[in-house]
Amino acid sequence: MTFNKIKIVVAVAGIFMASASYAAIKVDSAEQTEKPNIIFIFADDLGWGDISKHGHPDIRTPNIDRIANEGSEFYQFSVSNPVCSPSRAAVLTGQYPARNSVHRHFATFEHHDNYAMPDWLDKNVVTMPRVLQQAGYKTAHFGKWHLTNRNIKDAPLPTEYGYDEAAVFNGPGPQTDTFKLYDDATDFIKRNKDVPFFINLWIHETHTPHYPPQDSMAKYTHLNEQDQVYAAVVDGADQRIGKILNLLDELNLAENTLIVFSSDNGPEVTGSKNNHFHHHDPDGKVEGIDPLGTYFSVGTTAGLRGQKRDTYEGGLRVPFLVRWPTTVPAGRVDTESVVTAVDLLPTFADIAGAKLPQNYQPDGQSILALLKGGTLTREKPLYWQWQYGKKSGKKPMLAVREGPWKLFYFQHENRIELYNIMRDRAETMNVASQYPAIVKKLTGLAIAWNETLPTSPKPSTFSELRQ
Amino acid sequence: MTFNKIKIVVAVAGIFMASASYAAIKVDSAEQTEKPNIIFIFADDLGWGDISKHGHPDIRTPNIDRIANEGSEFYQFSVSNPVCSPSRAAVLTGQYPARNSVHRHFATFEHHDNYAMPDWLDKNVVTMPRVLQQAGYKTAHFGKWHLTNRNIKDAPLPTEYGYDEAAVFNGPGPQTDTFKLYDDATDFIKRNKDVPFFINLWIHETHTPHYPPQDSMAKYTHLNEQDQVYAAVVDGADQRIGKILNLLDELNLAENTLIVFSSDNGPEVTGSKNNHFHHHDPDGKVEGIDPLGTYFSVGTTAGLRGQKRDTYEGGLRVPFLVRWPTTVPAGRVDTESVVTAVDLLPTFADIAGAKLPQNYQPDGQSILALLKGGTLTREKPLYWQWQYGKKSGKKPMLAVREGPWKLFYFQHENRIELYNIMRDRAETMNVASQYPAIVKKLTGLAIAWNETLPTSPKPSTFSELRQ
Numbered sequence: 001m002t003f004n005k006i007k008i009v010v011a012v013a014g015i016f017m018a019s020a021s022y023a024a025i026k027v028d029s030a031e032q033t034e035k036p037n038i039i040f041i042f043a044d045d046l047g048w049g050d051i052s053k054h055g056h057p058d059i060r061t062p063n064i065d066r067i068a069n070e071g072s073e074f075y076q077f078s079v080s081n082p083v084c085s086p087s088r089a090a091v092l093t094g095q096y097p098a099r100n101s102v103h104r105h106f107a108t109f110e111h112h113d114n115y116a117m118p119d120w121l122d123k124n125v126v127t128m129p130r131v132l133q134q135a136g137y138k139t140a141h142f143g144k145w146h147l148t149n150r151n152i153k154d155a156p157l158p159t160e161y162g163y164d165e166a167a168v169f170n171g172p173g174p175q176t177d178t179f180k181l182y183d184d185a186t187d188f189i190k191r192n193k194d195v196p197f198f199i200n201l202w203i204h205e206t207h208t209p210h211y212p213p214q215d216s217m218a219k220y221t222h223l224n225e226q227d228q229v230y231a232a233v234v235d236g237a238d239q240r241i242g243k244i245l246n247l248l249d250e251l252n253l254a255e256n257t258l259i260v261f262s263s264d265n266g267p268e269v270t271g272s273k274n275n276h277f278h279h280h281d282p283d284g285k286v287e288g289i290d291p292l293g294t295y296f297s298v299g300t301t302a303g304l305r306g307q308k309r310d311t312y313e314g315g316l317r318v319p320f321l322v323r324w325p326t327t328v329p330a331g332r333v334d335t336e337s338v339v340t341a342v343d344l345l346p347t348f349a350d351i352a353g354a355k356l357p358q359n360y361q362p363d364g365q366s367i368l369a370l371l372k373g374g375t376l377t378r379e380k381p382l383y384w385q386w387q388y389g390k391k392s393g394k395k396p397m398l399a400v401r402e403g404p405w406k407l408f409y410f411q412h413e414n415r416i417e418l419y420n421i422m423r424d425r426a427e428t429m430n431v432a433s434q435y436p437a438i439v440k441k442l443t444g445l446a447i448a449w450n451e452t453l454p455t456s457p458k459p460s461t462f463s464e465l466r467q
Numbered sequence: 468m469t470f471n472k473i474k475i476v477v478a479v480a481g482i483f484m485a486s487a488s489y490a491a492i493k494v495d496s497a498e499q500t501e502k503p504n505i506i507f508i509f510a511d512d513l514g515w516g517d518i519s520k521h522g523h524p525d526i527r528t529p530n531i532d533r534i535a536n537e538g539s540e541f542y543q544f545s546v547s548n549p550v551c552s553p554s555r556a557a558v559l560t561g562q563y564p565a566r567n568s569v570h571r572h573f574a575t576f577e578h579h580d581n582y583a584m585p586d587w588l589d590k591n592v593v594t595m596p597r598v599l600q601q602a603g604y605k606t607a608h609f610g611k612w613h614l615t616n617r618n619i620k621d622a623p624l625p626t627e628y629g630y631d632e633a634a635v636f637n638g639p640g641p642q643t644d645t646f647k648l649y650d651d652a653t654d655f656i657k658r659n660k661d662v663p664f665f666i667n668l669w670i671h672e673t674h675t676p677h678y679p680p681q682d683s684m685a686k687y688t689h690l691n692e693q694d695q696v697y698a699a700v701v702d703g704a705d706q707r708i709g710k711i712l713n714l715l716d717e718l719n720l721a722e723n724t725l726i727v728f729s730s731d732n733g734p735e736v737t738g739s740k741n742n743h744f745h746h747h748d749p750d751g752k753v754e755g756i757d758p759l760g761t762y763f764s765v766g767t768t769a770g771l772r773g774q775k776r777d778t779y780e781g782g783l784r785v786p787f788l789v790r791w792p793t794t795v796p797a798g799r800v801d802t803e804s805v806v807t808a809v810d811l812l813p814t815f816a817d818i819a820g821a822k823l824p825q826n827y828q829p830d831g832q833s834i835l836a837l838l839k840g841g842t843l844t845r846e847k848p849l850y851w852q853w854q855y856g857k858k859s860g861k862k863p864m865l866a867v868r869e870g871p872w873k874l875f876y877f878q879h880e881n882r883i884e885l886y887n888i889m890r891d892r893a894e895t896m897n898v899a900s901q902y903p904a905i906v907k908k909l910t911g912l913a914i915a916w917n918e919t920l921p922t923s924p925k926p927s928t929f930s931e932l933r934q
Contacts, residue, residue: 055896055897055898055900302895302896303891303893303894303895303896304895333901335890422890423802423889423890423892424770424891424892424893425890425891425893425895425896426770426891426892426893426895427770428769428770428771428892428893429522429769429770429892430522431522433522434800
């Protein structure tokens with residue numbers, strides 16, 4: 001597990017480069033190496049533009065940037081839904097969230113009924129932690145849950161999904177907080193340094209309630225109040241991530257630990273001054289500090305269109321930084337390969353040498369060869385569905401991406417939009433009228449995909465407390 | 468000159484296609500054909516998004532679209548300056564406007580002094596009409612001039628620039644109007660149908676003062692007042708252009724007439740309600756109709772960044788539609804080739820078989836092979852300069868485009884922006900920090916180019932009336 005244990009490391013230069021040039025790659029030439037640790041850091045409402053490496057004019061994120069600089073990053077990574085619960089369900093299951101009827105965030109029974117949602121993610125589906133647990137990993141989940149709502153009192157515990165340990169908020173059981181989740185991860189890493197471990201570290205700083213640390217606020221006194229608070233919460237996250245990186249260094253675990261940093265969706269829409277404080281929703285609540293609200297949610301997309309709740313790239317495209325020194329080339333910036341959240345489960349399974357159950361239907365594919373410095377040939381298009389709810393009377397919007405093309409099918413308006421994402425990253429020019437053959441093909445694909453989805457949740461995923 | 472006179476026309480399929488597929492191309496296999504007529508229609512403040520073929524949600528432009536559908540269009544065409552006079556000077560001279568010190572629009576002596584401008588475009592430089600006149604063309608200019616200001620009473624007449632005939636506004640001599648310029652062109656075409664002719668038809672509807680025709684207003688009653696007026700003025704232009712196209716059909720001139728449609732810069736910034744009327748600036752004035760102001764200037768860029776006065780694509784990139792049935796493939800949409808306004812003079816000269824004077828320094832190149840259905844290899848980068856004026860104390864902004872890269876060098880702030888225009892058509896992501904080698908190269912090119920430019924106008928281009 002430590003660097004010293006790795007058998008043979010050779011420098012291989014000149015491996016085919018998918019896009020930008022990067023430093024020489026170290027690959028393990030042995031047939032089998034020890035299984036790497038895996039830490040998936042999933043930020044909350046952090047936008048594509050919110051890290052200094054992506055050109056934010058004010059915010060400095062040296063530790064998050066370090067993950068990219070010592071590893072690879074992928075500009076075309078997107079999540080499978082532009083809001084929290086379905087985006088996270090996709091990561092956990094490797095399936096589009098609509099396949100498990102997780103259409104919107106978990107909230108109240110009435111809300112779930114309106115969106116034809118279950119009251120929690122089905123605990124019996126294939127999950128990332130269970131796959132890794134069965135492959136010999138010690139598995140843990142620290143931070144946000146939101147695969148049910150904290151108010152659904154009979155929801156399954158995180159440990160029923162394949163975790164050996166968990167301490168979560170907005171989930172069942174005792175609630176952890178925004179800061180404590182890092183302490184839990186630190187403790188878990190120390191206790192499990194000699195076995196392969198997997199941590200879902202679902203951090204929360206950039207989501208309300210905001211708790212800007214005083215030392216971080218002091219770094220950004222030159223900014224206006226909103227930008228200062230937001231920069232400070234990002235800075236807090238960056239510092240805490242830095243401590244995790246330092247811990248891995250101290251324990252000699254860094255070389256063979258895969259760290260992935262990403263975010264669940266694009267930035268939150270900035271609230272009015274009325275949303276200065278945030279008292280109503282205690283996710284990750286820290287006692288004794290007055291929580292700040294969406295007035296300070298000023299995350300950025302670096303020009304991508306839309307933000308949280310939008311299926312435009314601003315809602316879906318998020319940082320995707322991957323560090324694994326023994327295996328993933330350092331300094332690579334791949335601006336072209338289309339990578340998505342449902343690829344994570346098959347990729348982690350591939351890395352762990354885990355076999356996926358025969359009846360499992362993955363929506364993504366392993367991108368391990370890409371991570372190693374190679375290329376990716378996508379086997380299937382990417383799909384999104386956005387539900388408007390029963391009360392609206394509207395059919396869901398469907399979206400599909402194949403190669404550079406992204407098509408939106410607004411069924412309730414019988415309206416199509418088509419963008420060439422590789423040319424038009426800001427989705428400014430609807431070219432549907434110019435490419436009728438592509439429109440026809442992608443619309444057909446979207447409709448066919450939609451027909452594979454269930455129309456209602458499994459009965460076992462309803463709370464007994466539903467009226 | 469007419470279709471019947473053309474010797475041999477053969478259909479050639481399978482010629483290399485630069486981007487989108489298009490219909491079979493007819494090319495003249497004879498060594499020499501009769502010189503085509505050339506009509507350059509230059510709209511005023513019409514945005515890239517203001518034609519229905521570019522996806523405008525409301526405005527229908529069947530006649531302008533017809534030029535593209537029966538010809539080719541080029542998405543990456545840009546003008547050489549985002550305001551009127553310098554953009555037009557570039558077209559007329561085939562040189563960057565700064566080479567002739569035309570930095571801003573022609574206005575007052577004080578304005579010219581502040582921007583180190585002449586009082587008119589030097590009449591002794593190589594000009595498009597003179598080149599064509601010397602190649603045997605009958606040459607005419609109808610519509611806007613603005614290569615001086617109407618108030619500069621001793622400016623050279625248009626006929627001193629190589630035109631056989633001219634009837635202009637915002638230039639010296641009697642002023643024509645927005646509608647009459649089409650009548651003049653019609654009359655000129657009829658009188659010259661048996662000789663090769665060249666018309667610069669510089670139309671004006673989308674610039675203030677707006678004169679929306681009643682029948683056009685009636686087509687757009689479903690829109691709000693601003694959109695209705697703007698749609699109506701575009702509709703008026705479209706109808707009048709349609710009449711020119713019909714005239715060419717009637718006279719059997721269409722087949723061997725090259726028509727190019729473009730615009731001098733991006734759309735005007737919409738004025739407040741205070742700018743409902745436009746009485747102060749009588750360009751193209753029509754007696755007896757109350758002229759409408761910039762409150763109705765609601766042109767669009769289809770998502771390009773910026774508009775008139777911006778060196779971002781929204782200010783520079785405009786429609787570029789080219790019809791020439793004997794020679795230019797129909798239905799081609801070239802989204803990749805980088806084409807620019809200073810290419811027009813060498814291209815028209817090439818088409819006319821004209822030799823350019825030995826001491827002439829073109830900034831563009833002939834794109835005739837591209838227009839015929841081939842490809843284009845650019846010989847030099849494209850450059851822009853934007854002057855802030857002496858009073859500001861600021862050095863000019865420089866911009867350069869090479870391949871997909873466009874760099875801005877804000878000298879007065881020592882600040883760089885770099886965009887990959889092919890990836891990021893909306894210029895949303897400044898990637899300067901990621902590509903230091905490209906920044907270094909392009910900054911060096913911009914500085915070197917800037918040093919080739921004169922710092923003051925020629926004495927012969929100053930009015931004797933200057934104080």
